Amino acid sequence: MAIVLGRNRYGKAETRLVHVARGGDSHRLVDLNVSVALSGDLAATHLRGDNAGVLPTDTMKNTVYAFAREHGVGSPEAFGLLLARHFVGTQPQIDTATVSIEAYAWERLGPHSFRRSGDFVRTAGVTVGGAGAQVVSGLKDLVLLNTTDSEFHGYPRDRYTTLPETTDRILATAVDARWRHLTDDTDWDASFGGAHNALVEAFVDTYSHSLQQTLYAMGERVLAERPELAEIRLALPNKHHYLADLAPFGLDNPREVFIAGDRPYGLIEGTVTRDDAPPASAEWYL
Missing domain, CATH: 3.10.270.10 (Urate Oxidase;)
Known part of the structure; x- marks a missing residue:
């Protein structure tokens, strides 16, 4: 050997x-x-x-x-x-x-x-490199939060499942996104600003049944509005917010007081691409 x-x-x-x-x-x-x-x-x-x-x-x-x-x-x-x-x-x-x-x-x-x-x-x-130039733009640590219009239910359950289903929850994440350009010659600042705005607008506009659905909606919006981009990769940590139990203090909690979770957290990752986009000329990662 x-x-x-x-x-x-x-x-x-x-x-x-x-x-x-x-x-x-x-x-x-x-x-x-x-x-x-x-x-x-x-x-x-x-x-x-x-x-x-x-x-x-x-x-x-x-x-x-x-x-x-x-x-x-x-x-x-x-x-x-x-x-x-x-x-x-x-x-x-x-x-x-x-x-x-x-x-x-x-x-x-x-x-x-x-x-x-x-x-x-x-x-x-x-x-x-030998295949030319490849440019990947992006952002990280973009923290977004919706106080409602987010659900999570209908998932499989087994003997270890304790998570209750919900039709109204806080949805929060810290966006890490990378998008690959089709050429190495564009207005970089305008392209970045447009992609950033599309990410934020899609998060705001999407009624979410899962963070996966929100991820796809954000990626789809970016590609729809930015023709100079080939594909986008996103990593969305689910920044959990848990309803605080105020019953021991004789208080109700009509979804007003939450505990912001730290770790562990769900991590949703995915790529949204044009079906006719040329393949990447070099490896690129989140």
């Missing part, structure tokens, strides 16, 4: 970048967390300790900062494409570069004053 080296990659994770564009009296602030991963002909370093083809990860970090100065920082997708194409184009031993970016929002308070806005984190993943 032979033992061989399997798939591998390496890179620099979580390079924190804050960029201030100072043109004019009103500044623009961009706050990113950038991770780079490279793969290709790297067998020599694994098998013999030969580092001739190993671009230092410190160089990757420095490239992020230098590119921010030389090229500026626009959308996370555009910046990711710039970096990934650079690494593939300048390192002959590298055939695939993946750049993953988290973008943190800041609310403008004045020409040069800002307040961190924390309702969700924007994400972008760019992979450049």
